[in-house]
Amino acid sequence: MPELPEVEAVVRTLRPLVQGRKIRCVHIFHPIATKPQAPSHVARQVQGRRIRFVDRKGKYVLLVLDRGLLTMHFRLDGQLLWFSNGKELLQRANQRENGVHVDVALELDKGVLGFADRRHFGRIHIWESANDCPDLSGLGIDALWRDFTSSRFTETLLASKRPLKNFLLDQSRVAGIGNIYSCESLWYAGLNPRRRANTLKPQEARRLHKAIVSVLARALECCLHPAPDFRDPEWWFQGLENILRAYGREGKPCRRCGEPIRRIAQGGRSTYCCGRCQK
DNA sequence: CCTGCTACCTGATGGC
DNA sequence: TGCCATCAGGTAGCAG
Numbered sequence: 001m002p003e004l005p006e007v008e009a010v011v012r013t014l015r016p017l018v019q020g021r022k023i024r025c026v027h028i029f030h031p032i033a034t035k036p037q038a039p040s041h042v043a044r045q046v047q048g049r050r051i052r053f054v055d056r057k058g059k060y061v062l063l064v065l066d067r068g069l070l071t072m073h074f075r076l077d078g079q080l081l082w083f084s085n086g087k088e089l090l091q092r093a094n095q096r097e098n099g100v101h102v103d104v105a106l107e108l109d110k111g112v113l114g115f116a117d118r119r120h121f122g123r124i125h126i127w128e129s130a131n132d133c134p135d136l137s138g139l140g141i142d143a144l145w146r147d148f149t150s151s152r153f154t155e156t157l158l159a160s161k162r163p164l165k166n167f168l169l170d171q172s173r174v175a176g177i178g179n180i181y182s183c184e185s186l187w188y189a190g191l192n193p194r195r196r197a198n199t200l201k202p203q204e205a206r207r208l209h210k211a212i213v214s215v216l217a218r219a220l221e222c223c224l225h226p227a228p229d230f231r232d233p234e235w236w237f238q239g240l241e242n243i244l245r246a247y248g249r250e251g252k253p254c255r256r257c258g259e260p261i262r263r264i265a266q267g268g269r270s271t272y273c274c275g276r277c278q279k
Numbered sequence: 280c281c282t283g284c285t286a287c288c289t290g291a292t293g294g295c
Numbered sequence: 296t297g298c299c300a301t302c303a304g305g306t307a308g309c310a311g
Binding site: 032076077117118119120121160161162166267268 | 281282283284285287288289290
């Protein structure tokens, strides 16, 4: 559930399900999900706490507890699940036949929230407070927040010599953008992913800022319609392909100039771009 | 400090 | 069919 719009859609959907609920019991089926924190530590700190509210910073989901803070990161493939009760959880979780993969489950006073990632990249951690969590304090401005302004963005751009694509993926500058929406934003802005961040003219920087904001807003709309259904373990965001203009379109004509979209490697990852109209 | 590269995992897909 | 290589929406950790 990778980038910011997807995570934001998850947070909005999760909020009414868990806000104000008490965590009666914690099940850790796959201890790798809490690494490097000890599963027993996580279980002990979380058990019996109440979820005050649900928040998000960058790609992290935050459950703010009456004491402490639980963070979840989905990395590439992690997802949330929902079960009616503890009985249903134990019947379905990690069974050989038709089993649902579940790494960690929080049994609430109403319903059960599951965290699952078959690939075991995703993580779920407990902290005393937000200040206490190094992952969060290292994050830059959140690309969906009000303070992600064109001028603040330009300031950080000019402070970096890296290629634009690598710059956009750096969560310590702007938080929330990943591989798909960095490609999309650069395509909309008509900027070459290999351009160095500090070489942008003010007008180009403004164009990129505007592109990011509109790409993320559009993707969020798409992610909310339909909203995630945590009850269905097969569920995934629908229709995102239809809004993408560059990502995953290698060889297909650029929707602006007709030139075939190219796939290039940057920092060991794929960048999709138009060689003609992204300058 | 900054930057680039690899490791971490599992599953899907496509070529032979 | 099977087998192998490659790819996947992310980031921590490490060397230079």
